Amino acid sequence: MRNNQPVTQHEHLVPEGTTIISETDLKGVITYVNDDFLKISGFSENELMGKAHNIVRHPDMPEAGFADLWQTLKQGQSWTGLVKNRCKNGDFYWVHAFASPKRENGKIVGYISVRTKPTRAQVKTAEELYRRIREGKAKGIRLNRGRVEPTGIRSIPYKLADLSVQARILIEITINAVILALIAYFAFSLAEDTDCKTACKTFQGPGEKSVEKFPPQVVYCPAFSRRILECYQWTSLPKSEDFIL
Structure with a gap:
């Protein structure tokens, strides 16, 4: 210099x-x-x-x-x-x-x-x-x-402020899309969890009820089998042919 x-x-x-x-x-x-x-x-x-x-x-x-x-x-x-x-x-x-x-x-x-x-x-x-x-x-x-x-992570707000209007709009759209996707995911997970808990309460024990008596959303619940273990902590399960999962 x-x-x-x-x-x-x-x-x-x-x-x-x-x-x-x-x-x-x-x-x-x-x-x-x-x-x-x-x-x-x-x-x-x-x-x-x-x-x-x-x-x-x-x-x-x-x-x-x-x-x-x-x-x-x-x-x-x-x-x-x-x-x-x-x-x-x-x-x-x-x-x-x-x-x-x-x-x-x-x-x-x-x-x-x-x-x-x-x-x-x-x-x-x-x-x-x-x-x-x-x-x-x-x-x-x-x-x-x-x-x-x-510098470092504290500089992120300043870097965002330096972006063009088009870039900031694109980032905002992306963030909103991610948030909506997360909301949908957790909403689906909550509905699935509710169905499985209903199945746990309805099912009294191994072999006592036929799978045909469960509502369709429970029978085909992807998390049904693991939720049974979580709710009742069973050491044994009905034979696999008793379940249509």
């Missing part, structure tokens, strides 16, 4: 109402900057045009943050997050950045970034998070599209 030096501990606060805009090509080379970008960064337009956008990257920004940014943009999605940038003289400024692919005729031809002034609370949270990431202490979390998300 590019390490721009030197740096100072002096912060430039982004003025209220400032909108910093820049555009790049697919390789991250600057193709446009507005006046607010020039004022806050201290660079001239000639110094920026045709240069890689990481010319303003501050070394305090973790590599994982920019990796997440570029991965998101290359997937055709937008990215939002806090970014610490370096001024030409080594000072720094914080921005709330929104980056998105730039499309022409449905094809991605570059990227555009719009940055505004963040709140001090946002800056404080980002400083602590990025410090933990740089020091390798950010266990159990990751950056995704600029958001802080948990």
Whole structure:
């Protein structure tokens, strides 16, 4: 990762109402900057045009943050997050950045970034998070599209939220179908269990009643023989020819 030096501990606060805009090509080379970008960064337009956008990257920004940014943009999605940038003289400024692919005729031809002034609370949270990431202490979390998300099984709700509307509808239909199938299965099992218990109560003992006296649903109950054992714990059963199972 590019390490721009030197740096100072002096912060430039982004003025209220400032909108910093820049555009790049697919390789991250600057193709446009507005006046607010020039004022806050201290660079001239000639110094920026045709240069890689990481010319303003501050070394305090973790590599994982920019990796997440570029991965998101290359997937055709937008990215939002806090970014610490370096001024030409080594000072720094914080921005709330929104980056998105730039499309022409449905094809991605570059990227555009719009940055505004963040709140001090946002800056404080980002400083602590990025410090933990740089020091390798950010266990159990990751950056995704600029958001802080948990890893492992706790990340499932976030992954579902990132799915397209069509994918979420398909998953919902599938889940509903599974639920209905389970309901039908347990309903059938309950009906079967009820019939078999009725058979157990009706049947008094081995050989005392003929199978013809059982109702058809009992005679052909798949679980009839095992239910008899469960209900009466018999040690012996009637001859096999007494049952039409």
